[in-house]
Amino acid sequence: MKKTCIALSIIAGTLLFSVKAHSQDTKAATTQTDAKSKSDPDVKAAAWVTSLNLNDPAKEARVTEVISTHLKAVRDWHNSHDYTLVPEGMNPITGKVFNKLERQVIINSTIPKTVHENLMDGLHKDLTDEQVEVILDKYTIGKVAFTMNGYKSIVPNLTKEDEAFILTNLKQAREQAVDYKNVDQISTIFKIYKTKIEAYFTDSGRNWHAMYKAYSDQAKAKKATGATADPTQ
Numbered sequence: 001m002k003k004t005c006i007a008l009s010i011i012a013g014t015l016l017f018s019v020k021a022h023s024q025d026t027k028a029a030t031t032q033t034d035a036k037s038k039s040d041p042d043v044k045a046a047a048w049v050t051s052l053n054l055n056d057p058a059k060e061a062r063v064t065e066v067i068s069t070h071l072k073a074v075r076d077w078h079n080s081h082d083y084t085l086v087p088e089g090m091n092p093i094t095g096k097v098f099n100k101l102e103r104q105v106i107i108n109s110t111i112p113k114t115v116h117e118n119l120m121d122g123l124h125k126d127l128t129d130e131q132v133e134v135i136l137d138k139y140t141i142g143k144v145a146f147t148m149n150g151y152k153s154i155v156p157n158l159t160k161e162d163e164a165f166i167l168t169n170l171k172q173a174r175e176q177a178v179d180y181k182n183v184d185q186i187s188t189i190f191k192i193y194k195t196k197i198e199a200y201f202t203d204s205g206r207n208w209h210a211m212y213k214a215y216s217d218q219a220k221a222k223k224a225t226g227a228t229a230d231p232t233q
Contacts, residue, residue, distance in 0.1 A: 041071035048138045052131050059126045066122030067135065070115060070178075077111045078104075078181035105188050108180055116179050133171075139178040140186055144170045147190065154215040155201065165200055169193040 037043050045067035054060050083104035091098055098106070123132045137144060144167075151166055152158060158166075173193035177186040198208040 041068045041075065044068075045071060048135055051138070052127070052134060063123065063126050063135075066119060070119040070122075073115045074108075074111065074179055074181055077115075078108055081107045081110070083107060101184055101188060105180065105185050108185065111179055119178065120175075136174050136178060140174050140190075141183065143177075143186070143190055144174050147194070151197070154211055155206070156211070162201075166197050169197050 042064075045064045048067060049060050049064045052063075054063070083100050086098070086103040086106045088103075089098055090096070091102070120132075123135060127135070147170055148163075148166060152163075155162070170190070170193060173190045177189040180186050180189060201208045201211070
């Protein structure tokens with residue numbers, strides 16, 4: 001009888017372990033599926049178009065297809081063009097050796113122009129200019145507004161001309177950045193235009209580095225934790 005009880009306990013324990021293991025495996029698989037679905041071009045495109053509230057199923061389908069096709073093209077180009085295709089070498093502007101991210105951006109920039117043209121033509125065919133901007137902001141996680149607010153915080157007494165110059169460059173950065181795979185690459189594209197903006201201030205007699213230092217020092221004085229994050233990133 002004692003042996004029987006022990007055997008039953010072992011069986012019960014084994015079953016309980018199997019159930020728990022299966023539950024954990026199922027949960028992990030579900031988590032992976034959810035993460036994958038959020039990054040899936042079809043899912044992402046559908047969510048972005050839904051946010052526009054077009055109330056026109058045919059139009060929604062067309063725009064979703066345009067975005068999804070573009071997202072897949074950018075993904076596939078990135079995945080099939082490794083950064084190693086760009087030889088190690090010196091950046092003639094900085095004098096430093098190109099890093100991995102820079103080399104990846106360079107090779108990704110060789111994506112056929114038709115990929116971008118098809119996206120923009122497709123969006124403008126069915127959407128207003130304002131709606132197109134919403135979609136481009138989705139691609140670039142709202143960097144235009146965020147970066148503009150950063151410059152407003154850093155630069156004293158921005159004029160309408162200053163704001164127009166900044167906005168024009170940030171929108172150019174946004175449209176160019178949609179053809180890149182991830183946030184790091186998008187930020188690299190924005191950095192190109194941020195450099196132009198910051199040179200604009202210096203060229204007009206306002207030293208960008210001095211203004212940023214003054215802003216940073218003021219922020220540090222307000223926060224016991226010390227350094228603050230760059231609001232233009």
